[in-house]
Amino acid sequence: MDIFLDTFLNWQIVQDAWPILWQGLQATLLLSALVVPLGILGGVLIAVLSTVHSPWVKWPLRAWVDTFRALPPLVLLIFIFAGLPFMGLDVGAWGAVAIGFFLNTGAYYGEILRAGIESIPRGQIEAARSTGLTRGQTMRFVVLPQAVRNVLPDLISNTLEVVKLTSIASVVALPELLFQARQAQSVTYNATPIMVAAVVYFILLWPLVRVLSRLENRQLAGRR
Amino acid sequence: MTGWERFTDSFFNARVMAEYLPKIIDGFWLTVVLALCIIAAGLAAGLALALVRAFGIRPLNWLIIFVVDLFRALPPLVIIVLLYFGLPNAGLELSGFVASWLALTLVLMAFSEEIFWAGITSVPKGQWEAARSTGLGFVQTLSYVVLPQALRITIPPLTNRTIAITKGTALASVVAVPDILGAANAGVSFSFNPSPLTLGAIAYLVLFFPVVVLGRWIETRFAWKR
Numbered sequence A: 001m002d003i004f005l006d007t008f009l010n011w012q013i014v015q016d017a018w019p020i021l022w023q024g025l026q027a028t029l030l031l032s033a034l035v036v037p038l039g040i041l042g043g044v045l046i047a048v049l050s051t052v053h054s055p056w057v058k059w060p061l062r063a064w065v066d067t068f069r070a071l072p073p074l075v076l077l078i079f080i081f082a083g084l085p086f087m088g089l090d091v092g093a094w095g096a097v098a099i100g101f102f103l104n105t106g107a108y109y110g111e112i113l114r115a116g117i118e119s120i121p122r123g124q125i126e127a128a129r130s131t132g133l134t135r136g137q138t139m140r141f142v143v144l145p146q147a148v149r150n151v152l153p154d155l156i157s158n159t160l161e162v163v164k165l166t167s168i169a170s171v172v173a174l175p176e177l178l179f180q181a182r183q184a185q186s187v188t189y190n191a192t193p194i195m196v197a198a199v200v201y202f203i204l205l206w207p208l209v210r211v212l213s214r215l216e217n218r219q220l221a222g223r224r
Numbered sequence B: 001m002t003g004w005e006r007f008t009d010s011f012f013n014a015r016v017m018a019e020y021l022p023k024i025i026d027g028f029w030l031t032v033v034l035a036l037c038i039i040a041a042g043l044a045a046g047l048a049l050a051l052v053r054a055f056g057i058r059p060l061n062w063l064i065i066f067v068v069d070l071f072r073a074l075p076p077l078v079i080i081v082l083l084y085f086g087l088p089n090a091g092l093e094l095s096g097f098v099a100s101w102l103a104l105t106l107v108l109m110a111f112s113e114e115i116f117w118a119g120i121t122s123v124p125k126g127q128w129e130a131a132r133s134t135g136l137g138f139v140q141t142l143s144y145v146v147l148p149q150a151l152r153i154t155i156p157p158l159t160n161r162t163i164a165i166t167k168g169t170a171l172a173s174v175v176a177v178p179d180i181l182g183a184a185n186a187g188v189s190f191s192f193n194p195s196p197l198t199l200g201a202i203a204y205l206v207l208f209f210p211v212v213v214l215g216r217w218i219e220t221r222f223a224w225k226r
Helices: A002-008 A011-049 A055-070 A073-087 A092-118 A122-130 A135-150 A152-172 A177-188 A192-221 B003-011 B014-054 B058-073 B076-090 B096-121 B125-133 B138-175 B180-191 B195-221
Strands: none
Touching: A002 A192, A002 B076, A011 A055, A011 A092, A011 A135, A011 A152, A011 A177, A011 A192, A055 A092, A055 B195, A073 A092, A073 A152, A073 B003, A073 B138, A073 B180, A073 B195, A092 A135, A092 A152, A122 A135, A135 A152, A152 A177, A152 A192, A152 B076, A152 B138, A177 A192, A177 B076, A192 B058, A192 B076, A192 B096, B003 B195, B014 B058, B014 B096, B014 B138, B014 B180, B014 B195, B058 B096, B076 B096, B076 B138, B096 B138, B125 B138, B138 B180, B138 B195, B180 B195
16 A cells, blocks of 8 residues: 555655646646637538538538548547658647647537537528528527537537547647656656646546536436 | 659558558557457446446445546546556556556446446336336346336447547557557658558558448437437
8 A cells, every 4th residue: 555655646746746747737728728619610610511412512521520530539640740741741749739639529529510400400490591591690590509509418528528638649749738747757757647647637527527427317318 | 753752652652551561450450359358348347337326325326426437537548658657666567458458448438337327217217116016126127127228228329439439449559559550650660651650540441430430320220209
């Protein structure tokens, strides 16, 4: 037990490593504040495009979405970070993460929002158009607000996954929480910094998990 | 060299691809094995926890809820790193494969427990009472009446979640497992050419594209009429 406490919850090391971890936490928060809106933007684009009923739009769009849903995000990230420089296109760690998340999480948000839009009866769109609203206005004032409400649990769930996923940025040496924890661990030869990082992630995301668990239970139970 | 030649030479270099194809194929099978081990253990553990939770033993249920919340909140990569780089500091060494398997199994266990449990609670209380009043025991009611109905409605969310977590096998490359991504990364650093990464990306698409399409089909096939 002493060995366990000494290696995983060593108070002295917590104090020493905290400044480094704090920088990492700030980068993680900044990164989340960057990639979540980017992903939602990509998702809205995909969802709005999916309302176009032309096979020239529908099938390429579906192939695009399924490709980025099939490719593990880490593979995409490394491809952008380590592959593109060979073409003389070096976007750096932040750039690679931004592009990768835009493509990957955009596809996921897109699928969710598309399901939301499809849950709105066509009659509403026709009614809105017949009152004189344009296509864009119908989308913005009638369809999207209801669509978002219908798929809110899925949107929150995906956002939770995106924030968790920012930890893969450590692989391309972006100094976020997990990367900083690894740095601190390699200096101290002690696992406490990683443990602290895990605790920080848990404190940060637990409230979201609780909310989600309630929403999902209600959603699944409500299907009967 | 024109831009196009430079592009094909970098990303579709036949010589480099031929050299590293066998390694990527080995990685492909390793990824498949890892994924299957995760799915088998994770779903079994998740169902077991949901069943234990159905017995309604308070302190035990709080523990289950905490464990589930814990592994839903922690990023999988953090768990893998903790197991692989952290445990050796306490004198316990896991191989990269075992660390990745254990971490992703725990994550899938947490998510699937939540889904199985939601399925079980979605069966109306009246059915429990009716089944019990016909003389079925608690376990019989659970296995013959509740579970068959519960499992059916869990299929779409379970499929999607399983696919998402299985894609996490790529994280194993971080702890030196020569899976598809691990083999591709090694190929890039040896050949100084990103073609192995292209091969790796294709391998992942070959593996997961059909699964994603299948998931989409299952979602419509088992969709509940609103």
